Amino acid sequence: GTIVSPKSIPVGLEGSYEDWIAEEVKSIVEIYLKNPKRYELKDIPEKEKSRQFYLDKIKSLFENCKKDEAVIYYTGHGEKDTGNWCFKDGVISFNDIFELYMMHFRGKSLQIVSDCSYSGKWIHNCGKKLDEYGILSCGHKTSEQRILFQIFTSCQPHEEAGLLTYSRKGMKYSKEDKGVVIYYDEEIKMEPAQKGQNPMLVDFRHIHCYKMPEDQCELDSTCTWEDHLSKKRDRIVFLVDNKHDKFPSWYYLLISEDTFDEFKGKQDKGGIGVEEATKYGKVLYSGPGQNPPSDVKKKLNLRFDMNTYASYKFLLIFI
Numbered sequence: 155g156t157i158v159s160p161k162s163i164p165v166g167l168e169g170s171y172e173d174w175i176a177e178e179v180k181s182i183v184e185i186y187l188k189n190p191k192r193y194e195l196k197d198i199p200e201k202e203k204s205r206q207f208y209l210d211k212i213k214s215l216f217e218n219c220k221k222d223e224a225v226i227y228y229t230g231h232g233e234k235d236t237g238n239w240c241f242k243d244g245v246i247s248f249n250d251i252f253e254l255y256m257m258h259f260r261g262k263s264l265q266i267v268s269d270c271s272y273s274g275k276w277i278h279n280c281g282k283k284l285d286e287y288g289i290l291s292c293g294h295k296t297s298e299q300r301i302l303f304q305i306f307t308s309c310q311p312h313e314e315a316g317l318l319t320y321s322r323k324g325m326k327y328s329k330e331d332k333g334v335v336i337y338y339d340e341e342i343k344m345e346p347a348q349k350g351q352n353p354m355l356v357d358f359r360h361i362h363c364y365k366m367p368e369d370q371c372e373l374d375s376t377c378t379w380e381d382h383l384s385k386k387r388d389r390i391v392f393l394v395d396n397k398h399d400k401f402p403s404w405y406y407l408l409i410s411e412d413t414f415d416e417f418k419g420k421q422d423k424g425g426i427g428v429e430e431a432t433k434y435g436k437v438l439y440s441g442p443g444q445n446p447p448s449d450v451k452k453k454l455n456l457r458f459d460m461n462t463y464a465s466y467k468f469l470l471i472f473i
Contacts, residue, residue: 156233156238156240156244156245157233157234157235158231158232158233158234158240159231159232159233159234159270159271159272159314160231160271161230161231161270161271161314161315161316161317161319162314162315162316162317163316163317164316164317164318164319164344164345164348165345165347165348166345167317167318171317172201174317174318175229175230175317177318178229178317178318178321179198179229181321181322182227182229182321182325183195183198185325185326185327185334186225186334188327189327189332189333192332192333193225193333193334194221196215196218196219197211197214197215199211202242203241203242204241204242204243204244205241205242205243205244205245205246207241208239208241208246209246209250209254212226212251212254213254213258216254216255216258216259217258219259219262221262222262222263223262223263223264223265224259224262224263224264224265225264225265225266225267226251226264226265226266226267227267227269228266228267228268228269228270229269229270229320229321230269230270231270231271232268232270232271232272232273232315233245233272234271234272235272235275236272236275237268237270237271237272237273237274237275237276237307237311239268239270240270247279248276248279248280248283249279249283251264251266252280252283255301255303256301260300260301261300261302262302263302263303263304263359264302264303264304265303265304265305265306266303266304266305266306267306267307267336268305268306268307268308269307269308269315269320269321270308270315271309271313271314271315272309272311272312272313272314273307273308273309273315274307274309274310274311274312274313274354275311276305276307277305277307277311277354277356277383278311278383280303280305280356280358280379281356281358281378281379281380281382281383282379282380284296284301284358284379285378285379285380287299287301289301289379290371290373290374290375290377290378291362291373291377291378291379291381291382291457292361292362292363292371292373292377293357293358293359293360293361293362293367294361294363294365294367294370294371294373295371295373296358296359297359297367301358302358302359303358303359304355304356304357304358304359305354305355305356305358306336306338306353306354306355307353307354307355308320308324308351308353309351309352309353309354310351310352310354313351313352314351315351316343316344316348316351318344319342319343319344319351320342320351320353322344323337323342323343323344324336324337324342324353325337336353336355337353338353338354338355339352339353339354339355340352340353356383358379362382362456362459363456372456373456373457374453374456376453376457377456377457378457381408381457381458382457382458382459384408384458388408388409388410388411388414388435389408389409389411389414390406390407390408390409390438390454390458391406391407391408391409391417391431391435392404392405392406392446393405393406393407393428393431394444395427395428396444401442402442402443402444403428403440403441403442403443404440404441404442404443404444404445404446405428405431405437405439405440406437406438406439406440406446406450406454407431407432407434407435407436407437407438408435408436408438409431409434409435410434410435413434413435414434416434417431417434417435438454438457439453439454
């Protein structure tokens, strides 16, 4: 069954949970209404309605929207480990939104703002869905297929969200931009002593191959969204195996963040072989010599967006 994860209540906040959620919704609406020409508020659905009630509201938004872009903002309970939106008789998943989008809004831009516990999971769900459709990890390809998502989440896939935290500390109205600015990639929290949460953003419309929109995309079939999004949780390691002095070999490996500290600890104690290293991840590319050719480095850049990747380099020496 569904395990509901309510937002955590900041220390010192008095009053009922329901009253503060209502206050949070009110503050979000006020931010968007600062520019009614840009943001046309369509619905603030009533609480305690069924899952189908809200799906019908979303479908109606898609069918009746005359603009080229829509925003769906959710704040409330999240389902544990999935970030799905919780209602009295069930949940709404990213796949539910995706199906409605494909039937009723495809070709237009959809911005999803999800402020609930475990909400970051939806970003990976979107990447998985695009991979299922065979759409490579670049805005060239999503534009060609007319699947245009931008997803903001108030926390990482493994984090719980705090009540009022995102709405008060994670977003604001910018007079300069004449729009709502939502923060990401930086920790936010209500009080200095409070455990924070780390918002995320992935714009699936963004071009990652360093070409202009009108140019041909450089990506090949290895460039999946799973790999592109893995930069948020995995590490790339460069190894040189000198076990055979005359025949060294180089390797690029993707090491899981969950096992990286153990891997690094063994490496610091004197090095581990490539065979043992693969227990902690997978080989991406390999070849003879100590220096990979430039086209391999370019492939890594395209596949993992290495310009923003905190990579690690190790030299393995075997005696």
